[in-house]
Amino acid sequence: MDSRQKVLGVSGLRTSFFTDGGVVPAVDGVDFDLYRGEVLGIVGESGCGKSVTSLSVMGLVPNPPGKVTGGEILYGGTDLLKLNERKMRKVRGNEIAMIFQEPMTSLNPLFTIGDQMVEPLRIHRKISKKAARGKAIDMLRLVGLPRAEEIMNEYPHQLSGGMRQRVMIAMALICEPKVLIADEPTTALDVTIQAQILKLMKDLNERLDTAVLLITHDLGVVAETCSRVIVMYAGKVVEEGPVREIFRNPQHPYTEGLLKSVPDMRFKQERLDPIPGNVPRPGSIKTGCRFAARCPYAFGRCLEDDPDLYETGDGHRARCFLREGKEAGAYEGALAEG
Amino acid sequence: MLQYIGKRLLQLIPVLLGMTFIVFMIIRAIPGNPAQVILGQQASPEAVASLEAKLGLDQPWYTQYFEFLAGILTGDLGESLRTRAPVAQEIWPYLAATIELAVFAMIIAIIIGVNAGIISAWFQNSWFDYAAMVVALIGVSMPIFWLGLMEQWIFGIELNMLPTTGREEVRNPVNAITGLYVIDTIIQGRFDQLGEVIRHLILPGIALATIPMAIIARMTRSSMLEVMRSDFVRTARSKGQRMSLVVYKHALKNAIIPVLTVIGLQMGILLGGAILTETIFGWPGIGRYIYDAIGFRDYPVIQSGILVVAFFFVMINLLVDILYSVVDPRIKYD
DSSP: TTTTTEEEEEEEEEEEETTEEEEEEEEEEEEEEETTTTTEEEEEEEESHHHHHHHHHOOOOOOEEEEEEEEEEEEEEEEGGGHHHHHHHHHHTTTEEEEEHHHHHHHHHTOOOOHHHHHEEEEEEOOHHHHEEEHHHHHHHHHTTTHHHHHHHSGGGGGOHHHHHHHHHHHHHTTOOOOOEESTTTSSSSSSHHHHHHHHHHHHHHHHHHHEEEESSSSSHHHHSEEEEEEEEEEEEEEEEEHOOOOOHHSHHHHHHHHHHHHHHTTTOSSOOOOSSSSOOOTTOOOOOOTTGOOOOOOGGGGGGGOOOOOEEETTTEEGGGGGOOOHHHHHHHHHHO | HHHHHHHHHHHHHHHEEEEEEHHHHHHSSSSSSSSHHOOTTOHHHHHHHHHHHHHHTTHHHHHHHHHHHHHHHTTOOOOOOTTBBBBHHHHHHHHHHHHHHHHHHHHHHHHHHHHHHHHHHHHTTTTHHHHHHHHHHHHHHHHHHHHHHHHHIIIISSSSOSOOOSSSSSTSSOOOSOOOOOHHHHHTTTTHHHHHHHHHHHHHHHHHHHHHHHHHHHHHHHHHHHHHTTTHHHHHHHHTTHHHIIIIIIIIIHHHHHHHHHHHHHHHHHHHHHOOOHHHTTTHHHHHHHHHHTTTOOOHHHHHHHHHHHHHHHHHHHHHHHHHHOOOOOOOOO
């Protein structure tokens, strides 16, 4: 695993929102590494901190009220959190680019696609207007848009949602960034378009060797696209591992619950098993495991101590006392009881 | 687009027709009689009646109204009862004075108001934001006559920096060509006079700009605050764009439409309603021209003056509607 080239290393990341109602730790000590050329998924329910994690990497946490309060984000040997705004601007869109959930509103309605496409090039590269335009047209073709030259002169409202998301992807990749963060890129799209966009991202990831950090709440998207996945719950990473491994053999009760609540077409299932209860408000659980209240296997210690991430296999880690020292027996025992 | 403009100009006809009718009826409802005013209180009833006949005021109101309308169609706005000069000729210098002052005031109001609004929204809840909004609130609530008098006292009398009345140096009068003195002095290369003309514009310009400036600042701020939360602003930042360009390019263009509306309405108000400022600063503008005409019951001047002001008001708002579609490609008028 470590033989591969690490492009992004996030460790101990903490991002809090300072509101009138108190300090809300939306991201509370998140660690992960992103390797060159891979697609890493971050999954979790709404409010688990996955979007805030991605905005923290971009240095775009809305401030006030949000602020990164700790940890480090290493990119090519520099800690992005220590960069000033001027240096951070050189990273955004150039080294690390981002696409967002809502293609309908993420493009500026009053500028042509062409104006918006050439903008990153004009910011980060010394390039003539004409050359920038040529490159933009090439990128639009690369993401599979027909009549790229005409689209350059059109406005966002003249394109469909899927086309706009393709434009967003083309725009994000135009400076050939090493990392692409995609925050729920397909959530707002039709299912058929979703599949096309995911396939496109996977293709580009392979062709351009761009590492992708794919944020989603949809396990189906993860299964289709990612090689590794991180499961987040209440501002913390609860499980991390290769996708096949996690789908086949989830090590954290939350991941197990997530998988059970997804319909599986292969089996005739009578009904789905949802996870009981709701995601706790960030910061509301002070002691113990954050999932304890909803966990079917919880025991005394879970309410008192906060578990660490325990190694359970090759590159597979889970934040659960049942996995401490790979005590598989304890898990089975709890299963029998529960 | 041309079709739309044509349609809007056609719609102008009933609006102006209604305007003229209302104004025509209201001024005749005011007690007092032009012939009586011209001849004085001591004039005999016979003399008054004979002057009325001479001025056509003995005709029934509808005859007078249709004569007035027929005149407008041929570009004849009637003759002033007081000076006997054709209104169409007499009105232009006054109108030009008002246009010059209103445009000058609006430029001040837009430059300061829009920028104050943008910076307030950009640094929301900062000291600048609070200070600018308090000043704006004072601006909208300040009586113009008081502000005008304070300006004259401080800058005109105490500091003796700026002239307090009129449009030009009395001893060095501008040779009017267009009636817009800034343009006239530039055409004639009289830059000494240009300086004088601008010095005369400053105090009334500031007095007139205060209220629109405050309204524009508040409108820009609230519109910008909404736009700054948009997804495309975040997209622009994620490209590595500098914040000043994100604000002034991406956000401002999206926030400007409600501001344009306010600017159009305020410009219309400035053109017609600057009577207070024009009176305080001795500015020979259209507000004072109409106001004086009311005192003399100078019916043709009142009617035509208000008609011209209404015409400008409607035209400015048409211009604003056209600007919408220039700013926003989604707005189409076909």
